[in-house]
Amino acid sequence: MTIEVEQKALVTATFSRRMTVQLQQDNSVDARIKGKRLKPVCGDRVIVRPIPNEADWLITEVLPRDNELSRPNSRGQAEVLAANLTFLCVLVADPPQPDWFIVDRYLCAAELMQIAAAVIFNKLDIVPDGEALRDEMRVFNSIGYATVFCSAKSGENIRQVERLLSGQISIVVGQSGVGKSSLINRLVDDADQKTAAVSTASGEGRHTTVNSVMLQLADGGAVIDSPGVRDYAPATVSPGEVLTGFREIAEFGRSCRFANCHHLREPGCAVKTAVDEHAISARRYESYRRLLALSNRLAEKRPAR
Template identity: 40%
Template sequence: MAKRKLTQNQKRRIQSNNAKIHHRHQRKEKKDFEWLDEMLGDSQEGRVVSRYSLHADVETKSGQIFRCNLRRTLTSLVVGDYVIWRQGKENLQGVNGVIEAVLPRDNEIARPDYYDGMKIMAANISRIIIVSAVLPKLSLNIIDRYLVICETAKIPAVIVLNKADLLDEKERLETENLLAIYQNIGYQTLLISAKSGENMENLTSLLAQGTSIFVGQSGVGKSSLINYFLPQVNAQVGDVSEISGLGQHTTTVSKLYHLPQGGDLIDSPGIREFGLWHLQPDQITKGYREFHYFLGACKFRDCKHAQDPECALRLAVEQGKIHPLRFENYHRLIAGLTENKSQRHFSTE
């Protein structure tokens, strides 16, 4: 049976119901038992490897994993966090200890949430791997959206295009030309196929260094890649919807996995859209790294980089120093920013 698209009113009702469920969970959490000091051992360091609604799994330096409660004073806890925790002297209700503090983060990646403001997804990340694919259709606008987030968070980005085995010779050439746009401005790119194994050795070497996280729309093959690197995890693979062309969400709990060749991989819940409405226009502008050299050279300080006279960015496009597709996507993101903020204001009235 074909799936019907939800109206805006239906979407708002669903969001409202989800918010009520979230608040009920919070009330339930307040009724959880409290760990008394005499019930706990000494403080020690660990890293969060799984994050659930009410608990988190902490891994010790020796590789042991303990499920922990969270002190109510903690305002944020995500996969990748290094924490101070204490082990319980006994197991209570399946819980082995309590997390008491989060150590300072090197970085964090967050996305806007209608109810929680900025929702942090993961922390202490070495690189963000932007996964796209030829199915759904390759969208440079989506890639640019993720790159703005990476640049704002100051986390290195790698662009990976999956399902290369589906490209014919002409499509491959066109795809390589599009990827060259990003290579020319300093981004690392990989054209891969988890099915045929193309360039998977190069991706394996990359993942062996530090902590990586996959981001990208559902249906681009993130779960297939996880199955490739961690077959024992058996991540559920979501089909692409015949109606929308978007994949179905498959991951519900954020986890950090240790890879056999070394390095860690964070698998976070699938994101269909990654909003930018929490950013200001100048943050999006600075999120385009090739713009930096020309910013400040426009005739007018409040230049919108559109039809403004003597715009340095537009001149750079005309001179071939900025790719026109990137410049076009930039204006689409700016236009979408105003539209999304208007919709958010309407939905919260």
């Protein structure tokens, strides 16, 4: 008799406490989780072992993470959505009307995870001229984020998206209905079924991805589809983290008179000057102030970590 021992695996789909994991031999199996305290997410490297006389495997351990992306659950508590990412892709479209604060918050999360990020404008086939949109996209580009205008429907510029994601472990995030699942279906053969499988169980009566699923890309790498339910933004971070999460503000902030400048009303603030001189986007600066205020409010409510 052969005794199958424990081995490393990769979590590739989660649905509440049920998971799909990819074993070292590359085959995917269903898995459950040992105990209540383990909380594996998509992208996690885990230890699994077979359960005698069952098709399911058991996840017994979550290995240390390189990074994690968190956002609030329905009770407002931060919950990890995915782990071990190398790239973050924020998708916007029109409709739904872009909420740039959500985009900025995701970019802030990417900065804190120390991974690269891109802003992708989808539904290029229906957006009329969109000068205002293009101006916003130009702002992201000017501070070093890759930007692409594409259409998951027509296929326009999908090659550019493929090139961005190639070899990366990415997550696609953004408001509900921007076309995350549609874009991933374009990028991955047979993704339809897999994204649909996690989409139908939401009970919200519409096609919504409620859990995360990771799909392999043909050119190497993988991409995670995430639910945009109720337009979640990432979990709120500490005030100190907000200060480093807006890269152009952090950059100009090095020239402020005071090293601990919060770039609000302090004298000699290089950030305020840069906003006045249009070297920093006033809209991005407003997002910064808004997120800092949110973060401060939360810090007051919570004991320090």
